[in-house]
Amino acid sequence: MxxxxxxxxxxxxxxxxxxxxxxxxxxxxxxxxxxxxxxxxxxxxxxxxxxxxxxxxxxxxxxxxxxxxxxxxxxxxxxxxKAGANPNAAGDCPQRSDRVTCVDLDRQLLWVQTGKNVVLDPVPIRTGRDGEETRTGWHAVYWRDRDHVSTIYNNAPMPYSQFFDGGQALHGRPDGLFDGGGSAGCVNLRLADAAALWDLLDIDDALYIWGTKPGTAD
Known part of the structure; x- marks a missing residue:
């Protein structure tokens, strides 16, 4: 045998x-x-x-x-x-009773949590390049436009836009995320992830952004 x-x-x-x-x-x-x-x-x-x-x-x-x-x-x-079901293991994103969209510039990840519960699993993102960094700290969604087109950057499509600080928004990027560059300050997502985030969030939803995108100044 x-x-x-x-x-x-x-x-x-x-x-x-x-x-x-x-x-x-x-x-x-x-x-x-x-x-x-x-x-x-x-x-x-x-x-x-x-x-x-x-x-x-x-x-x-x-x-x-x-x-x-x-x-x-x-x-x-x-x-x-790797971030898996516990992306906030380090405790960098504050836990609140209301929904918080967590934007980790260090790892270039986004997830959504309510208290300790992750309600949108971590997804990759593309944030602001050197000199045009995504602004850190607390923010809130103040305007949403599903089919937004940029009036600043050559009519670039910004599907599922959710603006949180001036011209900076969460939005899908049709060209993808993995070209090694960065945005002009927005938080870019894959289209499917941007759509899922659009369905989940609403006006006044909180965002917390921290860290430093690799390759940008502190």
Whole structure:
């Protein structure tokens, strides 16, 4: 029976090895954090096995291309997944009896909580670039426009806009979030996330924003 068990295990082992061998993406800019999250040896150097593990994560989160390369979209998605059901573990976003939209500039994450309960799971965001940082502190939604078009930035579409401080708003970004840049101060979201946030929030909803976007001045 032992021999039979070993024989039965070999095809799976061979298949796993073959899968790793066919994953050939190079070392990515977010190699180390992905290795750490996936419980691989953290050495910052891609191996076929690392590549296969990253590719499996990408496939599980519908990231394209799912090629095993540790790029920005993979890293940012992992950050949101890692935050999980307790994104406020550090206690940075104040807990109140009313609903609070929490905007973490350090991790580039947004979630919504009521007291200790998370009512919108953490999602990736894109906030203000250097010199046009998203303003921190307490804010409140004062105007909503589902099909807003910017009057400042070349008629850029800003779907599901919820303004909270002057011209700064929560809104969807049709071009996506993961180009490595930043906004002019708004909190950009993926379209589906912006739509979910639109359905959840209303006028006078509270926002709390803290931290520093990576790559911007303190």
């Amino acid at each position: 032992v021999g039979a068990g070993l024989t039965a295990a070999l095809p799976g082992t061979a298949a796993a090895a073959a899968a790793a061998e066919t994953c050939t993406a190079a070392t990515g800019p977010y190699q180390r954090p992905m290795e750490e999250y996936l419980k691989r040896t953290v050495d910052g150097a891609q191996s076929p096995e690392d590549c296969a593990a990253i590719r499996t994560f990408q496939q599980s989160r519908s990231i394209t291309p799912a090629d095993g390369y540790a790029n920005l979209v993979t890293y940012r998605t992992m950050t949101a997944v």
